[in-house]
Amino acid sequence: MxxxxxxxxxxxxxxxxxxxxxxxxxxxxxxxxxxxxxxxxxxxxxxxxxxxxxxxDINLTSAPGVETLCVFPQNSARVVPAGEETELLVALKNDGKPTVGVMGIRASVHLPYDHKLLVQNLTLQRYNNASIPTSVQATFPYVFAVSQYLQPGAFDLVGYVIYDVEGKPYQSVFYNGTIEVVESGGLLSGESVFLITLGIALLLLLGLWAYSQVQRLTKKTKKVSKVEVGTRSTDASMDEWLEGTHLAKSLSGKSKSKKN
Missing domain, CATH: 1.20.5 (Single alpha-helices involved in coiled-coils or other helix-helix interfaces)
Incomplete structure (x- = not known):
């Protein structure tokens, strides 16, 4: 147990x-x-x-009778701070179509000299077939932000508005132009500040060099004038010392004969 x-x-x-x-x-x-x-x-x-x-995100053609217009409100210079949101307005006008249904807006950033070189695909903003009747213009906001690591400079922005007409999708380019990407927090980039600072420093160095050259030249002229004065005073003292001697008399006789 x-x-x-x-x-x-x-x-x-x-x-x-x-x-x-x-x-x-x-x-x-x-x-x-x-x-x-x-x-x-x-x-x-x-x-x-x-x-x-x-x-x-497929290749579509534009529908006839649909016009687009793009405006950067309060940003006519088209300056885009890297990493910060930028707003633009897209106006879409329906001239003659029964109804245009806006599906969305998208954009992309490219290098200015070759649009085949894609820098960044931006946000696709949807509008869920917002309808635009015939002969009516509607405006849609589009907010985007380029990468905060994008180097400041000039880039090309290409924007598309995608819409539906009688069940068939279309897209139209509302903007194809240059934007200026700058660093966040100011219009001047770090490279620009560096170049400005370097230019100011070079100007200061050039000014100091010119001032030193002027000072050196003035010192040389002063030394030369002192030597001349010293020579004259030495000649006067020599005349006083030789006064009354045979050498002084002979020198005075020679000077008189030269005058005659």
Whole structure:
């Protein structure tokens, strides 16, 4: 009996010791299962969004009778700070079509000398077929932001408005021109500030060099004038010292004979 009791007590003790480990293992399995479910759901949602974006990212032609216009409000210089949001207004006019349904607006940034070199694809902004009746003009805002790591300089912005006419998708270019990308926080880039500072420093060095040259020339002229004055004073003292001597008389006689 004692042997059976000891075995039971030992078995219960082992169960008590193993229960925390079982709970930890169970929680890890639950966490792995939940993360797997989240990953699957996220993959499905991302793929669906990508498919929707691809539907609007195909090569389409423009519909006749639809005119577009683009305005940068309060930014006529078209200066775009890197990493900050910039707003532009897209006006779409329906001349003659029954109804135009605006699906979305997208844009991209390219190098100015070759549009085949894509710099950045900007945000696709959806409007869920906002309808424009015949002979009506509607304006749509488009907010975009270029990468904060984009180097300041001139780039080309190409913007498209995608719309639907009688069940058929079209797109029209509303802007194809240059924008000036600057660093965030000011109109002057770090390179411009460096060049300005370097120019000021060079001007200061040039001014100091010119001042030192002028000072050196003035010192040389002063030294030359002192030497001349010293020579004249020496000649006068020599005349006084030789006065009354035979040499002075002979010199005076020679000077008189030269005059005669």
């Amino acid at each position: 004692k042997m059976k009791m000891n075995v039971r007590v030992l078995f219960l003790a082992l169960l008590l010791l193993a229960s925390p480990l079982l709970q930890v293992a169970r929680s890890q399995v639950d966490d792995d299962h939940s993360s797997l479910v989240d990953d699957v759901v996220g993959e499905h949602s991302d793929s669906a969004a990508d498919e929707d974006d691809q539907d609007l």
